[in-house]
Amino acid sequence: MQPQRRSYSKSFKAQVVQECAQPGASIASVAQHHSLNANLVHKWIRVQTNKAMALQPAFIPLSLQLAGRHSQAPSSSICVEIQHPRGTVKVNWPTESAAACATFLRDLLR
Template sequence: MNQDRPRRREYSKQFKAEVLTRCAQPGASVGGVALAQGLHSNMVHRWIREQRERQALAPPAFVPLRMP
């Protein structure tokens, strides 16, 4: 492996969750949130897409209903 190339940055799950929470706020723009965190907006868009994919694969929540 080439030692001259910079390594990819790795971000914690907590950091990603905070960024995604900020993006979900009313009036927030993904680009603005990304810029404020020193990130490229494409990366944040990828995190949003990955979050949606995980949610789509998650089993639906079971809510028991009591019958009278």
């Protein structure tokens, strides 16, 4: 017969993660204090971080760089360059499909 896995409440997990976030705190020492495996605490921190990232607002501030400020003709395409943790994303999209571009970028950056 295998021993049953222990389960922990959300409030307990949040408390342990909060203790790890304190200045000078070590994840290993916090885990040991609560008789937990440090890998489990690392997992709780990752899960909480991922949830926090998923709850961030969808608005992403962008800096605009206007090429050819003195040109008279309006641009016929949307050009966006986004720095992302997984790499730089460059998008060139026709201006007549601006709504589709917005949908694409929103889905890409989720």
